[in-house]
Amino acid sequence: MDILVIGAGIVGLAIARALGLRGHSVIVAEATGGIGNGVSSRNSEVIHAGMYYPSGSLRARHCVAGRRMLYAFCESHGVPHARCGKLIVATNDLEQAKIEGIYEQGIANGVEGLSFLSAAEAKALEPNLACTGAVLSRETGIIDSHALMLALQGDLEAVGGMIAFHSPVERIARAGSGWEVHAGGAEKAVIPVDAVVNSAGLGAQALARATESYPKAEVPRLVLAKGNYFGCLGKPAFSHLIYPAPVEGGLGTHVTLDLAGRMRFGPDVEWVDREDYEVDPRRAESFYASIRRYWPGLPDGALVPDYAGIRPKLTGPGEKAADFMIEGPAEHGLAGLVHLFGIESPGLTSCLSIAEDVAERLGA
Structure with a gap:
């Protein structure tokens, strides 16, 4: 054809x-x-490993299968990537229940390399982390897109x-x-x-x-959800990606690493009515509050505006994804x-x- x-x-x-x-x-x-x-x-x-999405959904099916295919493609084509793993962390009882649900969903979706960690076990992996428990996903990685x-x-x-x-x-x-x-x-x-x-x-x-x-x-309908990112001055505090429990519209303000080892935070969720890629420096205040729940040692003045993206969502605030x-x-x-x-x-x-x-x- x-x-x-x-x-x-x-x-x-x-x-x-x-x-x-x-x-x-x-x-x-x-x-x-x-x-x-x-x-x-x-x-x-x-x-992504594939533990967030309802069993049988296109997201679950394509994420799990696609991730396996993508690692093989990266190996065969020399695409820079790293299977660095991530921790999904809880900081209170409500979040603990959320991440337990994510773990169970991951097992139901056939995601490999998942384990539940106590606070002490998580801190042994990441000494700068504060949490009540965490899910370790060994199959999560980063890539040069x-x-x-x-x-x-x-x-x-x-x-x-x-x-x-x-x-x-x-x-x-x-x-x-x-x-x-x-x-x-x-x-x-x-x-x-x-x-x-x-x-x-x-x-x-x-x-x-x-x-x-x-x-x-x-x-x-098309619903625009802007995600802002902030860079972080100084050397990385973590060797894994760190994700909090998910929030409405996204996966929470998380720590990501690039292949050069630089650390950045985001994305948040900002519902917008037009494409706008400027990062408002004032949003740093909410980033500090969110990040310090799992990294109390985040220094003042460490966050700098980086970039923003727009998610092409089909549902809006208060609606099921x-x-x-x-x-x-x-x-x-x-x-x-x-x-x-x-x-x-x-x-x-x-x-x-x-x-x-x-x-x-x-x-x-």
Whole structure:
């Protein structure tokens, strides 16, 4: 088939690669001038193990399978990564019950390498930590997300696929048994293809509404949840990632490490109505309060604004977190069309598994 994938983020590139490896002719249409310039460039770069998500959900299935696939891909393609592990910590009885539930959910999801630690056992691993107990996830890691995208792009191009930059898709129309994709930019084009995959991240809903014959009532709402990150001056206080018990809309203000060993904190959850990537320095006050619950030794003045990202959520404040939405022909009845909505965390971890799912939905 001739297939057009919209969006050159991590998930779009993984899908294009999977389709290319199956022998299809693949073009990726990307609105910007480079890969990963949207959601993919503004995340924690964490490889998640898969213990947070309801059993049987797309998130659970793709995170666990995708994580195993991703570690193997990193090894075979030389993508920098580290299986550093993480501690999910509790600081009171209510949080203790929460992390016990996370541990049980992880076991139900088939996550390897989980163990429950007492406060003393956790402190033996991380002397700067204050907690009443913790879950140790040995399979959690970190990755160079840009190197991952370059490797996915390399595989795609090696089998003849290509990326068309500065090609924003404006409309998708039926053409016989296939589709015509109308791309804008400096050189407008109409591209006839057999199948289209909408992996446009924050733009996925708008593209679905611009798809001829796709039922507009089926397009889910887009809820923007901004996540702010703060860097930390000084040498790292931890060797594992440190996560508190989850909060509404996210996994709590956690400690992440990059491959250079630098420590940063975030993301928090700030519900917004537009894309805004400025980090308000005043939010540091809430970061200090949150972090000092599990790291009392955080020095005054140590936090500096770093960067922010926007999560493309499908649910808002006070609502149960939605699953990934992958809408293929079986869901909407239109051959050769897949829309992906709400692909936020653990989208990076899940990318290779999501790619296989999309290929199967297309019968590819």
